[in-house]
Amino acid sequence: MKRHILLAPLCGLLLASCSTVSMTGRKQLNLVSESEILSASLTEYQSYMKSAKVSTDAKATAVVKNVAQRIAAAAEAYLKAAGQQSDLQNYAWEFNLTQDNELNAFCMPGGKIVVYTGMFNLIGNGADRDDELAAVIGHEVGHAIAKHGQERASQQMLANMGSSILGAAIANKSQATQQAIATAYGLGAQYGALLPFSRKQELEADYIGIVLATMAGYDANAAITLWQKMAAASTSTTAEFMSTHPSSTTRIEQLQKDIPNVKASYGNVVKQAATPFKGTQKTTSTKKATSAKASKTSKGYKIG
Numbered sequence: 545m546k547r548h549i550l551l552a553p554l555c556g557l558l559l560a561s562c563s564t565v566s567m568t569g570r571k572q573l574n575l576v577s578e579s580e581i582l583s584a585s586l587t588e589y590q591s592y593m594k595s596a597k598v599s600t601d602a603k604a605t606a607v608v609k610n611v612a613q614r615i616a617a618a619a620e621a622y623l624k625a626a627g628q629q630s631d632l633q634n635y636a637w638e639f640n641l642t643q644d645n646e647l648n649a650f651c652m653p654g655g656k657i658v659v660y661t662g663m664f665n666l667i668g669n670g671a672d673r674d675d676e677l678a679a680v681i682g683h684e685v686g687h688a689i690a691k692h693g694q695e696r697a698s699q700q701m702l703a704n705m706g707s708s709i710l711g712a713a714i715a716n717k718s719q720a721t722q723q724a725i726a727t728a729y730g731l732g733a734q735y736g737a738l739l740p741f742s743r744k745q746e747l748e749a750d751y752i753g754i755v756l757a758t759m760a761g762y763d764a765n766a767a768i769t770l771w772q773k774m775a776a777a778s779t780s781t782t783a784e785f786m787s788t789h790p791s792s793t794t795r796i797e798q799l800q801k802d803i804p805n806v807k808a809s810y811g812n813v814v815k816q817a818a819t820p821f822k823g824t825q826k827t828t829s830t831k832k833a834t835s836a837k838a839s840k841t842s843k844g845y846k847i848g
Contacts, residue, residue: 552647565690566661567752570744574691575698579651582634585652585693592658599641611677612639613656618759619685640729647777651684653693666773672673676773678757683767686752691705692745696795707844750795751802758810764803771796 563574599605616637623631635655644660651657659680667676687693754764775792790798 559664563691566628567622567690567750567755568748570748572695573698574694575701576694576722578634578694579693581653581691581693581697585656587642589652589654589656593640596640597659598641599643601641601661603688604661604664605641607674608641608681609639609660611674612637612659612681614760614762615678615685615756616655616657618682618756619689621759622756623689635688647774649680649684651681651688653688653691655688657681657684661770667770672766672769675757675763676770677751678760678762679767679770680765681755682756682760683749684753685756686749687721689763690745690748692749692753694802696742696743715809718740730798743790747795747798751800754799754806755810758806759813764799764806767799767803768796769800787835 564571566574590700616635616639620632620635623629634653637655637658640658641664642658642660645662646660647662649659649663659677660832663680664677667673667680678698723736750767754767757767758764771792775796
């Protein structure tokens with residue numbers, strides 16, 4: 545009976561906190577408010593930029609900003625078409641290329657896009673450079689417009705809440721039993737829920753990324769060549785089930801399935817490449833974050 549009493553409010557909270565990713569139709573959990581995520585991510589972005597070394601390569605920076613502007617314009621066009629105009633007020637776009645050899649890029653909630661020189665150099669200066677860069681930036685913006693920051697923070701909160709409820713339910717057990725169950729629960733939450741869920745988000749961001757790239761006038765097939773390069777450059781030996789990201793093989797196979805459908809559905813959309821970028825490029829102030837958990841879980845996400 546005690547367990548049911550404990551679970552009842554939790555179930556009610558979960559039902560009240562469900563939302564939908566409009567582009568994919570996937571149900572998601574949002575226990576953390578958007579204002580908390582935006583405030584926390586802005587704080588982290590500003591902190592990052594204070595220590596980051598902005599690239600002095602004017603040509604490379606111009607390439608990144610041009611592609612990012614077109615992807616941002618496509619994202620705004622999609623949100624308007626999806627009836628999510630109210631979300632646009634949360635975006636104050638900024639685009640940066642920073643000197644870091646890591647193969648990485650991120651887009652903070654709120655539209656702060658950063659590409660590392662390591663990623664830019666991996667892509668190179670081939671004919672498909674801009675298309676591959678669009679796949680990278682589209683993926684990162686996909687995380688933002690799908691509100692994965694809120695979702696990940698909510699997942700962690702739920703895991704913590706579940707642990708507390710479990711602790712109350714086994715309070716009458718021996719200390720050794722409690723420790724064993726707590727350990728098993730921790731491993732189950734980590735490898736059975738949190739990490740696979742992160743991989744699901746990554747694949748979703750891949751999908752949204754090729755949609756945005758297609759809307760912006762880029763070739764979505766470049767996402768495949770991008771991941772082929774990432775696979776060749778990877779030194780990770782971590783098993784996929786223990787990783788926060790899908791393997792390059794998994795991503796490529798899924799992209800090969802998705803790209804024909806995306807081109808058929810979005811290929812005739814008016815290309816954002818021909819539309820001047822009208823979004824803002826300034827940092828806006830938001831209320832101070834009130835959630836430590838939100839602050840810890842709202843960082844940008846590695847593409848690989």
